[in-house]
Amino acid sequence: MITGSDARHPLSGADECIACHSRFCQFQDPARRQSRTDLISLNRGDRLVASAQACLKIWTIIQGTAAICRTFEDGRRQIISLETIGETTCGLLAAPESDTWLEALDDCVICEQDFSSYAGALRENPSFILSIFRVTHKQLETASRHVATLGRLDSTERVILFLAEMVVRTKGRCVSDSAVTLPMSREDIADYLGLNTETVSRIMSRLKKSGLVRFFSPTEYAVPDFAAIERRLPVAVLRRANSMAGLAQAGCNSIRETAG
Amino acid sequence: MITGSDARHPLSGADECIACHSRFCQFQDPARRQSRTDLISLNRGDRLVASAQACLKIWTIIQGTAAICRTFEDGRRQIISLETIGETTCGLLAAPESDTWLEALDDCVICEQDFSSYAGALRENPSFILSIFRVTHKQLETASRHVATLGRLDSTERVILFLAEMVVRTKGRCVSDSAVTLPMSREDIADYLGLNTETVSRIMSRLKKSGLVRFFSPTEYAVPDFAAIERRLPVAVLRRANSMAGLAQAGCNSIRETAG
DNA sequence: CGTCTGTTTGAGCACATTCAAAAATTGTGG
């Protein structure tokens, strides 16, 4: 059970969730009872399908790491975004027949809030709509960056960026010496970065030899010198993460701020 | 002047726009006067910066083709999405310091609706928020697909997909014999597809030789057999486009439908 | 201890890029 009060979470500021007693997953819901709420346990590989019916289901990750996935008809898989503890998503990427789903990359606990029965009333509720707007908007910002990453960074830059972002994501900020645990396989990383498994592995071996990254096991690593990592990238990872957090917290302008 | 009444446009159903007399750019605005509206002419290469201040500016393309662009610090450029006549976007991709902007790929006319002065009131207006939600949601769906395209399709597939989508985009549906005009240079196409100029040109030459695509000039082409094109791709372009249109028109579920 | 799964490493190949130059197109001024 998570009881923290992460003020940067876009949906924070409410009571405890009635299912998981977390403040992470209390979706903006003034009446506090306009949703059916459940806890869902997923094993690695399990999926939640983002169908038209799921559009009004809000999923918040309570434990573990999940991914929004997409496939082509021949089975090629691409991970669109990673969702970790405290992050919120929903069935929004949901053209009826699109091959999109939420997949657990390791064992997950997810809080599902189903607003379907209250759709009519919620359409008239500005703070509810503002909340799903903010979820969607953050996903758009993330997806937009990922487009640029896949379109314009080479394989080494993608892997370095990934490792750097996982440091920032787990620490909240850069702490150079303590270890980060990767919650996903090399294949998942490859599917996220638009590479293949062997390439990811090869690049990580090279980074290890170069000393830029220290690996304790295939899934545990540390970054001795974060600035050195950033010098290898054409983006300032840390600054960008802070601006995202600030954006979620204060709202970058008036429309994004949560009503009272 | 555009006077058509394209029911599939997400913001349709309103009066004529007071600036351009189009029904395309009438953003959901029940009071009808809560925005300052202007027509903006852009020459090829001109930019509208998507800053924090621009978040409440809604841009609808009246003429021409524009792109949402992003750059890295070393100048590498990636086009995130293309916006053509009737499509709506805004400064939403707008972390304060992010290098994101809207750029005219050819000469454009854009209708700008500035809601900044009415932000307070509009936050309480569910149908306004629902409208910006729908704009953002559609952009998310598009960006998500583009991630999969860049991550998992090879260069030939990307170019074929691009040409096929430009057919669908300009026709509304597939009409095999009449010509499509590309509104952008090879470099722009390359920046959109995460390739380089020469590669795009080479692939198009190969497609021309193979007979899959008929080029009348560098910017004019036709697709003699759309089904043959689709057989080269792991996605059904036409079906997907129809589902997008349906999604925008009817709403894929209750929350997406526009309030009366 | 053996099996299964996931990771690493190697060799060879294909694809996309880089650098360079030619060809085609567009725009301008006479």
Added chain:
DNA sequence: CCACAATTTTTGAATGTGCTCAAACAGACG
């Protein structure tokens, strides 16, 4: 309307990156 300049597109040759196929290695689990 033509000639010339500037830009864009196309083509070529060589290089390098990332992929495929294959095998070895490591760790988890029965």
